[in-house]
Amino acid sequence: DTAVSQTPKYLVTQMGNDKSIKCEQNLGHDTMYWYKQDSKKFLKIMFSYNNKELIINETVPNRFSPKSPDKAHLNLHINSLELGDSAVYFCASSQVGQGSDTQYFGPGTRLTVL
Amino acid sequence: GDSVTQMEGPVTLSEEACLTINCTYTATGYPSLFWYVQYPGEGLQLLLKATKADDKGSNKGFEATYRKETTSFHLEKGSVQVSDSAVYFCALVITGRRALTFGSGTRLQVQP
Numbered sequence: 286d287t288a289v290s291q292t293p294k295y296l297v298t299q300m301g302n303d304k305s306i307k308c309e310q311n312l313g314h315d316t317m318y319w320y321k322q323d324s325k326k327f328l329k330i331m332f333s334y335n336n337k338e339l340i341i342n343e344t345v346p347n348r349f350s351p352k353s354p355d356k357a358h359l360n361l362h363i364n365s366l367e368l369g370d371s372a373v374y375f376c377a378s379s380q381v382g383q384g385s386d387t388q389y390f391g392p393g394t395r396l397t398v399l
Numbered sequence: 400g401d402s403v404t405q406m407e408g409p410v411t412l413s414e415e416a417c418l419t420i421n422c423t424y425t426a427t428g429y430p431s432l433f434w435y436v437q438y439p440g441e442g443l444q445l446l447l448k449a450t451k452a453d454d455k456g457s458n459k460g461f462e463a464t465y466r467k468e469t470t471s472f473h474l475e476k477g478s479v480q481v482s483d484s485a486v487y488f489c490a491l492v493i494t495g496r497r498a499l500t501f502g503s504g505t506r507l508q509v510q511p
Contacts, residue, residue, distance in 0.1 A: 316497060326437075326486055330498035341498050375442060379497070386431065386492050388499055392442035 288312050289391040291376050297397045298366055306361045306394045308376030316340075316381055317359035318388065319351060322373040331374075334359055335381065363396075371398045401426045403489050405502035412479055412509050420474040420505045422463075422489035430491035432456075432465055432472040433499070437486045446474075446487070479509045 289310045298304055310317065318341075319331040333341035334353040348364045363370060376391040406421040424430065434446040434456070447456030452467035461476045472489060489502040 318498070320499075326504045328443075328488065328499075328501040328504075333497050335497075343498075377443075377499075381497075386494060386497065387433070387445060387448060388492070389445065390435075390443040 289376055289378055289389050291374075291391040291394050293394060294392060295395050295397075297399065299399055300366055300368060302366050303362070303364045304366060304396070305363070306374055306376075306396070308359045308361070308391055310357055310376075310378040310389075310391075312378055312380070312389060314378040314380045314389075315356055316379050316386075317353065317356075318377040318379075319359065319361050320375040320377060320390075322375060322393070324372070328375070332359075332361075366396075366398045368398050371396055401428075401430070401491060401493065401500045403491055403500055403502035405487075405489050405505050408486075408504070408506035410505060410507050412507070414481055414509055414511055415478045416509075418474070418476040418479045418483075418507065420487055420489075420507070422472045422474065422502060424470050424472065424489075424491050426470075426491055426493060428493035428496070430493050432463070433490045433492070434461070434463055434472070434474050435488045435490060435501075437488065437504070439485070443488065479507070481509045481511055483507060484509045 316335045332351040337353045373393045377388040379388040431450045433448045435443045436446045447458045449456040449465035486504045490499045
């Protein structure tokens with residue numbers, strides 16, 4: 286069983302388009318995250334949701350909008366895609382107060398904007 | 400703010416050589432420390448963790464000890480294999496703040 290899954294794995298699209306990435310976790314965790322990994326492999330937090338409420342919103346363009354329909358899902362919608370949005374996006378989950386907030390990551394979605 | 404500093408890569412070793420990847424941190428609170436590994440074309444996997452000073456995390460022959468006095472969490476392995484070739488990330492989280500702060504990653508290449 287996959288603990289944290291993301292779809293799609295690869296996403297190639299044109300500038301200006303709108304796209305979504307979906308994330309699901311079956312670990313029963315109450316907190317989910319989106320991280321961005323740039324071309325130099327640097328990882329940075331974008332958003333975090335706890336029990337469907339936004340708790341971290343780093344300096345990210347408002348073209349990026351996370352949505353959490355329930356505790357097990359956190360989707361990322363991106364409007365008006367730009368070349369600089371090309372990156373690998375990772376979803377993660379953790380349970381607050383359990384295992385030192387250890388976060389478990391999905392396989393990533395490689396987004397390429399042409 | 401919080402930060403993690405890792406040694407620059409790539410680190411190139413022959414099979415069965417000893418590995419050390421240095422990691423130091425600065426934190427405004429009391430962090431938990433992690434090593435994650437990213438194999439080529441794959442996502443991040445938790446390798447090991449330590450939650451308090453002097454704790455030693457270990458997994459798959461890798462070890463790291465939480466050193467509060469030197470604010471370090473160096474990753475070590477006594478004998479590397481070709482299959483260990485990957486990018487290794489040191490990271491910390493302050494309890495309650497939730498977001499991981501990552502180092503820049505160190506690429507390890509192990510040659511047969």
